[in-house]
Amino acid sequence: KIINIVIFGLLLVIFGSYMFTYTVRQDEIAFVNRLGKNSEPIKTPGLKFKWPWPIEHVYKFDQRIHVKTTRYDQVMTQGGKSVMMQFYFGWKISDPSKFMANTIGKDSAARMKDAENKLLEIVDTEKNNQVNTVVTSFGSFIRTEDSTDDSKVDLEKLENAILSDAKDKAEKNLGVDINFVGIRKVGVPQSS
Numbered sequence: 001k002i003i004n005i006v007i008f009g010l011l012l013v014i015f016g017s018y019m020f021t022y023t024v025r026q027d028e029i030a031f032v033n034r035l036g037k038n039s040e041p042i043k044t045p046g047l048k049f050k051w052p053w054p055i056e057h058v059y060k061f062d063q064r065i066h067v068k069t070t071r072y073d074q075v076m077t078q079g080g081k082s083v084m085m086q087f088y089f090g091w092k093i094s095d096p097s098k099f100m101a102n103t104i105g106k107d108s109a110a111r112m113k114d115a116e117n118k119l120l121e122i123v124d125t126e127k128n129n130q131v132n133t134v135v136t137s138f139g140s141f142i143r144t145e146d147s148t149d150d151s152k153v154d155l156e157k158l159e160n161a162i163l164s165d166a167k168d169k170a171e172k173n174l175g176v177d178i179n180f181v182g183i184r185k186v187g188v189p190q191s192s
Contacts, residue, residue: 019052029096031059041096059108065090065179068116070124074189075131084187089123090179098175115174126166134158155183
C-alpha cells in the first residue's frame with residue numbers, strides 16, 4: 001500500500017508540475033495567453049509558472065534563423081519568356097508582439113507555419129517583380145569565363161533587390177526580419 005501511495009504521489013507531482021510550469025530556453029521567446037489576451041514577450045530563460053490549460057496557454061517560438069525554400073516554378077522575364085527558378089531565404093522573429101498579433105494558429109507550430117506561408121507569398125511576389133524587371137531571357141543567366149556582356153544578370157544584385165523589398169514588407173506586416181535571399185536553382189521550362 002505504501003509503495004502505491006508513493007508512486008501515486010510522485011505521478012501527481014510530475015503531472016502537477018507539467019500543468020503549472022513551463023520553461024523558456026535561451027534561444028526562445030514565449031507568450032502566455034490568459035483567457036484570450038497575450039502577455040508581453042517573455043525573453044528571459046528559465047522555469048516559469050502558469051495556470052493550467054483552459055486559463056492559460058503558452059506559445060513558444062524559436063528565435064534562431066529559419067531557412068525556407070520557395071517552389072521551383074516559372075517566372076516571366078522582361079522579354080515575355082519564362083524561366084524556372086527556385087530561391088531560398090532565411091528569417092527570424094524581430095518584433096515578437098507584432099509576430100504574435102499578425103499570425104494565426106491554435107499553437108506555436110501553426111503560427112510558425114502561417115508565418116512561413118505569408119513569407120513565401122512575399123518572397124514569391126518580389127521574386128516575380130524583380131526577375132520580370134531585370135531578366136530578358138534564360139540566356140541572361142549563362143556566362144563564360146571571359147564574358148563581359150552587360151545583358152547578363154548580376155545574380156548578387158538580383159538577390160539583394162529581392163531581399164530589400166521583401167525585408168521591408170515582412171518587417172511591416174509580420175514583425176519578421178529576412179536575413180538573406182539566394183538563388184538555389186535556375187532552369188528552362190519543359191515547354192522550351
